Amino acid sequence: MKQLLPLLLFCSLSFGLWANNLQISNVTLTNDSTLTFSISWENSWRLDGTPPYNHDAVWLFVKKRDCASSQWSHADLSATVGDHSTGSPLEAYVDGKDSSSVAKGIFVRRKTDGVGNISSVSVSLRMVGLVPGQFDFRVFGIEMVNIPEGAFYLGDGGSSGSSFREGAATTPYQVTSEGAIAYGNTAGKLYAASRALTATIAADFPKGFAEVYCMKYEISQGQYVDFVNSLQSDQGNTRRITGTVASRNNITGNWPVIQANTPHRAMANLGWADLLAYLDWAALRPMTEFEYEKICRGPVTPVAGEYAWGTALVTDANTLVTDGTATETASNAVTPGAGLCNYNNNTVLGPMRCGYAAKPGTSRQQAGATYYGVMDMSGNVCEQVVHSYSDGKDYKGEPGDGEISTTPNAGHANQASWPRPEAAISTSSAPGRMLRGGSYYMTLVYLRVSERYYGTTYADDGTRANYVGGRGVR
Structure with a gap:
């Protein structure tokens, strides 16, 4: 027929x-x-x-x-x-x-x-x-x-007590394949003083060596609204996140006509379950903390204390221009070698437009871009990633299938191998998840590529927070 x-x-x-x-x-x-x-x-x-x-x-x-x-x-x-x-x-x-x-x-x-x-x-x-x-x-x-296949380093040589290193030394650990990685505080093994590995990292845990595609920007408010409006009623009500302009969340309405009044702005208030549902629906997957460092740093030798743009210098993006529009940016003069970054909860008090620092003629540093050209991996909103210990280490990196769960437990990612895709949005119940990259709400130390502090504080937490967003890979 x-x-x-x-x-x-x-x-x-x-x-x-x-x-x-x-x-x-x-x-x-x-x-x-x-x-x-x-x-x-x-x-x-x-x-x-x-x-x-x-x-x-x-x-x-x-x-x-x-x-x-x-x-x-x-x-x-x-x-x-x-x-x-x-x-x-x-x-x-x-x-x-x-x-x-x-x-x-x-x-x-x-x-x-x-x-x-x-x-x-x-x-x-x-x-x-x-x-x-x-x-x-x-x-x-x-x-x-x-993000092409290739070796890279975890850690930057010890700028943080929680960062990765090789054994007990203050030297970065080089990942040279997708093979299993042994943990421990002796030479040749991967180690971290806090949120340390608890077992050998299996070969099928995504380590960042293999080729992957990464979302260029954090999920925007417009993208998230498109997602929710394309669900059925019970799914949409589970994933619906609306609010006033407080913390610059400017989403209003009810399913299926939810509106993003600032669609270009990065989406915050994402719980772990919200992010996983979006990624499953889009046939993407969450990145691992190893992949986060590879995407930021590339194959080059780490710089101590570096941010996603490859230096330890920062200019605060605290003077908004054309706020709330498709061309929103900051007019701050950028120090040579520094990245323009939304951090420290200073004046802006919420996320800015996805890719706000990239203008015609800007350098990688001025645009706040990673080695490969991914935007906003330090600051703006936190990245939610799969950690490499306890519940996270069994993750195998299968992509989503384009569908999420239906009644009676509607609106969740249905990938059973992902760490706790059904995590409650109001409780500390998201084993396997950690935050990387810092946000507009945080001070500089948490924006460093190697910083894993939020692998200890608020790790495994499913709660929606106004400084947390995310993106996916495939």
């Missing part, structure tokens, strides 16, 4: 001009199973022959809804890359992490080396497994950054 798929709905995730302005538009159905649309974003790059030897990309996935139903579900895509197409200069990429028969999403990225804007390039995605009927569709996109 021929499928009737007459009318498409689409969701365009729009960032501000300096946050690369990702736009998905003109969604059409070109046959019974292929969606075609235009994609644009700014400041794209591919540098295969030049450091940092990586590229950016957009993770694309599709949600579908039978016109007779109010419930959205994930649409599977073909796992054969040739079934998808893109215009120049892009290519489609299927990472093979789902199964041999379906893909939960695909990446689009530059096919060859180049730098610049991507302007209205056509993309076609072939869906599989559709049943006959009339459907609405929504296409979602998330900007990502490629």
Whole structure:
């Protein structure tokens, strides 16, 4: 029977001009199973022959809804890359992490080396497994950054008592493979004085050596609202986070018409269960604390006390310009070699726009970017990651499947191998989770790449807090 798929709905995730302005538009159905649309974003790059030897990309996935139903579900895509197409200069990429028969999403990225804007390039995605009927569709996109395979260091030589090191020495520990890592305070073993490892880290724990794609920005308020509005009623009410402009959380309304009045601003107040539900829905996964350090530091020798931008110098982003808009930034003059960073709960009193420090012509340090070009990994809102001890060490890094739980326990990630995806939002009940990178609320010491203090304080805590956000990897 021929499928009737007459009318498409689409969701365009729009960032501000300096946050690369990702736009998905003109969604059409070109046959019974292929969606075609235009994609644009700014400041794209591919540098295969030049450091940092990586590229950016957009993770694309599709949600579908039978016109007779109010419930959205994930649409599977073909796992054969040739079934998808893109215009120049892009290519489609299927990472093979789902199964041999379906893909939960695909990446689009530059096919060859180049730098610049991507302007209205056509993309076609072939869906599989559709049943006959009339459907609405929504296409979602998330900007990502490629983190290539390679060795890197944990710890920076002892700037913090909780940081990683090699044995009892104050030297960083080099990760050279995804193989098992022995723990202990002797030479050649990984050690930390607090929140120390309790057993050998198994080979299947994601250590940061393998290639991964990381969200370029923290989850924004607009992205989180798009997520909640695409759930069914009981799921949406579980994940709904609204409030006044206190702590700059500016989300209002009720499901399914929740609104983000500052959609470009980083999402705070995320509990562990909120983050995991979003990542499962988007077919991503949480990063580990090892991956956090790799994404920040890259392959280079650590700098003592460094922040995500690779130096130990900071300029406080405390003078807002165009507050609440798509071009929100800070006008502070940046000290040479320093990163512009929202920290110390000084004047701003909440998260700023995702990518607020990146302006035309800024350096890596001025933009507060990591070695690979990921934004805001120090300050703004805390990153929630899987720790490497007790409940966290058994994590294997499987990506989400695009679906979250339904009644009777609706609205949770359904990946059983993830650390406590059903953690209560009001209790200290999230074994396996820790905070890294600091936030607008914290002083400088907690923004350091090596700092693991919040692996001791507020670790394994599922409570929503107005300085905690997150992002995912795949």
